[in-house]
Amino acid sequence: MFRRPSAPLGRSLRISPTLRSPSVSAISLISPTTTEFTSKSESAQVPVKILLLGSGQSGKSTILKQFGISDAHDEFKHGIFSNTVEAMRTILEMMPQLDITADPRNERYRAMICDTPTMIETKSLSRRISYAIKMLSQDPGVREAISRFSEFQLSDSAEYFFDSIERLAAENYIPTIEDILHLRVKTTGVYHKEVEYDGQTLIICDTGGERCERKKWVHCFPGTTAVFFVVALNDYQKVLVEDESMNRMNDNFELWPHVINEKQLQSAKFILLFNKLDLFVRDFQVETFSAFFPDYISWKISTEFFTGSNEALKALAYLRQKFLGEVHGKREVHTYEVSATDSGQFRDVWDAVKKIIL
Ligand SMILES: Nc1nc2c(ncn2[C@@H]2O[C@H](COP(=O)(O)OP(=O)(O)OP(=O)(O)O)[C@@H](O)[C@H]2O)c(=O)[nH]1
Ligand SMILES: [Mg+2]
Incomplete structure (x- = not known):
């Protein structure tokens, strides 16, 4: 075989465009x-x-x-930032198909993340991006989309990284072993x-x-x-x-x-x-x-x-x-x-x- x-x-192969x-x-x-x-x-x-x-x-x-x-290792930072932004973008881009809308007050954060490249190579996660992810991860529409994870390709580590967003955005952030274990690299x-x-x-x-x-x-x-x-x-x-x-x-x-x-x-x-x-x-x-x-x-x-x-x-x-x-x-x-x-x-x-x- x-x-x-x-x-x-x-x-x-038919790779999902969301991944x-x-x-x-x-x-x-x-x-x-x-x-x-x-x-x-x-x-x-x-x-x-x-x-x-x-x-x-x-x-x-x-x-x-x-x-x-x-x-802990510094070198995994970019992968962790990229996983986090990518997971949020995937959710936001799937929401129309799932017939879910975000709170209009979060529109500027939605637009910002949808415009952010998913490869993040900066030394730290910018305050703007981390704040947008924080706000969006509390949005009822985003929460509902996460609960419907079986309907699209969402990383199993998405919620872990959203929940850790403030720590990830800290200037002196160094990935912990747990962070590295949650990092997804195909x-x-x-x-x-x-x-x-x-x-x-x-x-x-x-x-x-x-x-x-x-x-x-x-x-x-x-x-x-x-x-x-x-x-x-x-x-x-x-x-x-x-x-x-x-x-x-x-x-x-x-x-x-x-x-x-x-x-x-x-x-x-x-x-x-x-x-x-x-x-x-x-x-x-x-x-x-x-x-x-x-x-x-x-x-x-x-x-x-x-x-x-x-x-x-x-x-x-x-x-x-x-x-x-x-x-x-x-x-x-x-x-x-x-x-x-x-x-x-x-x-x-x-x-x-x-x-x-x-
Ligand atoms: N919550 C949780 N996440 C896990 C667990 N095991 C793996 N993951 C996450 O699942 C994702 C996929 O894990 P990988 O280890 O990359 O899977 P893989 O089998 O190597 O995948 P391929 O390289 O595509 O064959 C990563 O984000 C991991 O952090 C687990 O036991 N619990
Ligand atoms: Mg693997």
Whole structure:
């Protein structure tokens, strides 16, 4: 499949005009490679190679950052400013289509943001822009558009950056680790990063998850110790950026069986990472979930697997069962849920995962 992508994977792209983020290549912590990864297996120490796979925006690069960022960094500022302005522009430009209007008193702020280029390369975010974003993020029309995020392509980090706007606009602003974890930079190509983590040399391969990127995955397969297949739990509420007729969760259901059955990955350990737990729990409504998964309402789970009363966690158990239902033969798949933007949660997951893969 990865050498000769089948129709859904190879389909041509239709990028939403609302998504303007440049496909800036990797963040500076990682170095690009276009050639096949060369394993160090001939040297004394066999490195542990972790391959990050999953659809676009599932959180692969965020997980990569978790292995590599230990301090705040100035260099991410422009990306953070650009993400923030772009998210607000996307909302404002979508509002007419959603039949929502902003408060007329905010018209000058709306016009200002719509005229602001989404690539911000200044040292600091101007007071005018940050104030406009602050005012607009409190506008009832903008709030309503945000609540209808499943109807257009809105970054999952939009609200995080709007809520932080005063801090971002401070003259001496330096991005925090949390800010950097929320920064969205689309991955194109394949990147590998060697890290010393927990006293172990890890080679982490990050891949682009959009459909046109997946044909490059095959170059990373040789020598893989563990695959982290990353699924964004809130994908059932969204459509693909590259094909807006396709629900993102359905895309995951198509992709996962190909990955788990890939011959070159048969000796790799499989970690199925259900990511964006924070957003899944925050937005969970049985009605919305069961509208997408009609059999969920009558679905019964054995108390051996789930005893709690939290409906979102029950729905998570349902999703886990659906994905594991695609695993045939003797394959062992370990599942975890996480919010990749939460360093503490990531650390806990890693502590469990390392016992399996190291
Ligand atoms: N709130 C929240 N946001 C997350 C989480 N994980 C990732 N994100 C955000 O989701 C967006 C997409 O994450 P990326 O790590 O860029 O996704 P990706 O899988 O690398 O995407 P591609 O490079 O297109 O394949 C970023 O803005 C992240 O900050 C999470 O657990 N919670
Ligand atoms: Mg990425």
